[in-house]
Structures are given as C-alpha cells and as structure tokens.
Amino acid sequence: MSRVYNFSAGPAVLPESVLQEAAAEMMDYQGTGMSVMEMSHRSSAYQKIIDTAEEDLRSLMGIPENYKVLFMQGGASTQFAMVPMNLMKNRVAEYIITGQWAKKAYQEGKLYGTAYAAASSADRNFSYIPDCSDLPIHEDADYVHICENNTIYGTKFKTLPNTKGKPLVADLSSCILSEPVDVTRYGMIYGGVQKNIGPAGTVIAVIREDLITEDVLPGTPTMLRYKTHADNGSMYNTPPAYGIYICGKVFRWLKEFGGLEAMQAYNEKKAKVLYDFLDQSSLFRGTVEKKDRSLMNVPFVTGDQELDAAFVKEAAAAGFVNLKGHRTVGGMRASIYNAMPMEGVEKLVAFMDDFERRNRK
Numbered sequence: 001m002s003r004v005y006n007f008s009a010g011p012a013v014l015p016e017s018v019l020q021e022a023a024a025e026m027m028d029y030q031g032t033g034m035s036v037m038e039m040s041h042r043s044s045a046y047q048k049i050i051d052t053a054e055e056d057l058r059s060l061m062g063i064p065e066n067y068k069v070l071f072m073q074g075g076a077s078t079q080f081a082m083v084p085m086n087l088m089k090n091r092v093a094e095y096i097i098t099g100q101w102a103k104k105a106y107q108e109g110k111l112y113g114t115a116y117a118a119a120s121s122a123d124r125n126f127s128y129i130p131d132c133s134d135l136p137i138h139e140d141a142d143y144v145h146i147c148e149n150n151t152i153y154g155t156k157f158k159t160l161p162n163t164k165g166k167p168l169v170a171d172l173s174s175c176i177l178s179e180p181v182d183v184t185r186y187g188m189i190y191g192g193v194q195k196n197i198g199p200a201g202t203v204i205a206v207i208r209e210d211l212i213t214e215d216v217l218p219g220t221p222t223m224l225r226y227k228t229h230a231d232n233g234s235m236y237n238t239p240p241a242y243g244i245y246i247c248g249k250v251f252r253w254l255k256e257f258g259g260l261e262a263m264q265a266y267n268e269k270k271a272k273v274l275y276d277f278l279d280q281s282s283l284f285r286g287t288v289e290k291k292d293r294s295l296m297n298v299p300f301v302t303g304d305q306e307l308d309a310a311f312v313k314e315a316a317a318a319g320f321v322n323l324k325g326h327r328t329v330g331g332m333r334a335s336i337y338n339a340m341p342m343e344g345v346e347k348l349v350a351f352m353d354d355f356e357r358r359n360r361k
C-alpha cells in the first residue's frame with residue numbers, strides 16, 4: 001500500500017484510522033454479517049449509527065436543542081435552491097458574493113425572488129472579504145447568505161456579517177468542523193461533507209427550528225422541504241446511509257482528537273507553516289489578503305505559468321498530489337483539511353524550498 005499526500009480541494013483526504021476501520025468492517029459490521037452498505041436503513045443497527053452520528057455532531061459543535069440536524073443528499077449545490085424554496089417567504093434575500101460558490105448560491109436565489117448582492121469582492125478577483133459591518137440590508141429580506149470559507153479563492157470570514165437582525169445562512173462546506181462555531185449566531189449552517197468529513201453526496205444542515213415550516217414556496221417538492229427531513233429524522237426516504245456512517249466515524253475521530261478547539265489549534269499550526277514559508281519565499285507568493293486567509297485552502301503562485309505547471313508536475317511525482325489551482329485563479333492550491341497531517345504540510349514546504357533553490361531566477 002502506498003498513500004500520497006492528497007491536497008485535493010474535494011473530495012479530499014480522510015483520516016487513515018477511519019478508512020482502516022471502515023475497511024475492517026466492510027464484510028461484517030459488528031456481527032451483523034453484512035456491510036453497512038447492504039443494511040436496511042430501518043434496522044436497529046443503522047438507527048444506532050445515525051443517532052450516534054447526530055449526537056456526536058451535536059456535542060462537537062455545541063448545537064443547541066432548538067436547532068435540527070439534517071442529513072440530506074444532493075451536496076451543497078442542492079442547498080443553493082432549498083434555502084430560497086424554504087426560507088424566502090417575502091421572496092427577498094441578501095447574498096454576499098465572495099467567490100464562485102457564493103455566486104452560484106446567489107444566482108440560484110434569483111430563480112425564486114429578488115436576490116440582492118449586498119457586498120462583493122469580485123473587483124479584485126475575490127482575493128479578500130469585504131467589510132460587512134454595515135451593509136444595506138433590505139427591511140423585508142428573509143435572510144443573509146454567505147459562503148464562510150471560499151474554497152477556490154482561499155479566503156475566510158473572520159468576523160460574521162452584521163445581518164441587521166435577519167437570519168444568517170452560511171455555506172460551511174470547506175470549513176465545517178475545522179474550528180469551533182457559535183451556532184446561535186446562525187439561522188442555518190450547511191455543508192457538503194466531502195471537504196472535511198466524508199464521502200461526496202451527503203450534506204449536513206443545522207437549522208433553527210422556527211425556520212422549518214410548512215410555509216414554503218409553491219411547488220416546492222416534498223423531498224426539498226426541510227420539514228420533510230426534520231419530521232422523519234432524516235429518513236423520509238433512504239438516506240445516504242454509507243456516507244452518514246463514515247461521517248459518524250469522522251465525528252468520533254474528532255472527539256478523540258480533543259474536539260474542535262484542539263482541531264483549530266492544529267489547523268492554525270499547520271497553516272502557519274505554509275503561510276510563513278510563502279511570506280519569506282522569493283519564488284512563491286500567496287494570492288489573498290493576509291487578514292482574510294483561510295486555514296483550509298491555500299492558493300499560491302510563482303507568477304510564471306510555466307513554472308507553476310512544472311511545480312505541479314514535479315510535486316505529483318514526489319507524492320504531493322492535486323496541487324493544481326482552480327482554473328479561475330491559476331497557479332497552485334494546497335487544501336489542508338482536518339485530516340491532512342502536519343507531516344504532509346512540513347514535507348510539502350521542504351519540497352517547495354528545494355524547488356525554489358533549483359529554480360531561483
């Protein structure tokens with residue numbers, strides 16, 4: 001067996017111990033004689049898996065009683081539509097445009113009503129987070145939507161926007177469980193799990209109960225109503241059963257790691273190794289404003305496209321894979337999610353240092 005250091009933005013690296021456990025349980029899950037993949041979601045064995053996953057997530061994030069936890073399908077992109085279908089009662093919403101995912105959510109919102117771009121950082125290719133302390137939030141806005149960590153551009157909201165009393169709806173796909181959050185500051189949090197938690201397809205939503213109502217936009221399909229999932233314990237239909245099982249293992253891994261405070265401290269240490277290197281390098285440089293840097297996604301360039309391509313190629317040959325940046329930013333991007341060990345970041349930096357020596361201009 002030979003594992004690489006996988007810097008993919010998503011689907012992304014998972015803890016090795018979780019993969020090993022899943023492998024060990026593949027043929028016979030705890031004496032049931034079958035894989036979780038083959039198991040009825042109505043069985044008591046599966047009910048225990050999903051209940052434990054929810055319980056562990058609640059304790060990790062400190063989710064209050066008046067918030068529901070939903071496990072759904074369709075990834076984060078389906079939430080771009082479910083959010084307006086369920087929450088846009090006045091058909092008005094505010095979106096803060098800090099990157100491509102934020103923009104996709106905004107464009108989807110426009111299908112259902114008036115979506116305002118309350119702020120944007122498009123003027124400088126999304127390399128910063130705009131000041132959101134005093135936005136022109138409309139009186140009748142149903143919610144304010146943000147993408148909290150911008151996976152492609154590598155920026156992160158360090159302070160949440162002032163929503164002027166409107167519920168904050170946040171896409172946390174690429175930073176969920178990377179650090180503690182104060183759930184009470186949000187009306188709703190959602191995230192596709194394939195960045196920091198598990199296999200693609202599953203999406204987790206944490207929603208304040210008063211926002212889950214029958215009063216949805218006309219024509220909203222049963223499967224796209226939060227109430228359907230909330231009333232049925234995320235099992236109105238067959239849930240993404242195997243995905244939730246892996247998520248549950250990652251929640252357990254995080255608890256054993258020491259919870260989200262410990263994870264945050266580790267993530268800060270890891271990111272610092274990479275950012276400190278970039279800040280002193282004469283070849284590589286980070287592409288975003290320092291104050292807005294993400295702990296999870298680190299884009300960088302050399303300024304020379306041919307050299308960037310050579311770096312990505314040589315790095316892959318040395319076992320550091322998926323470092324090519326998104327086509328809209330170019331250059332490189334190292335995604336250093338929870339499961340990326342410090343050793344992977346240190347070795348990447350050593351490789352970058354060596355590459356720099358060999359290619360100094």
Ligand SMILES: *Cc1c(COP(=O)(O)O)cnc(C)c1O
Pocket residue numbers: 010074075076077078101147149150151171172173174192193195201
């Ligand atoms: C990856 C990502 C998405 C899209 O997730 P899908 O599961 O592919 O729909 C949405 N938002 C953010 C912030 C992401 O990183």
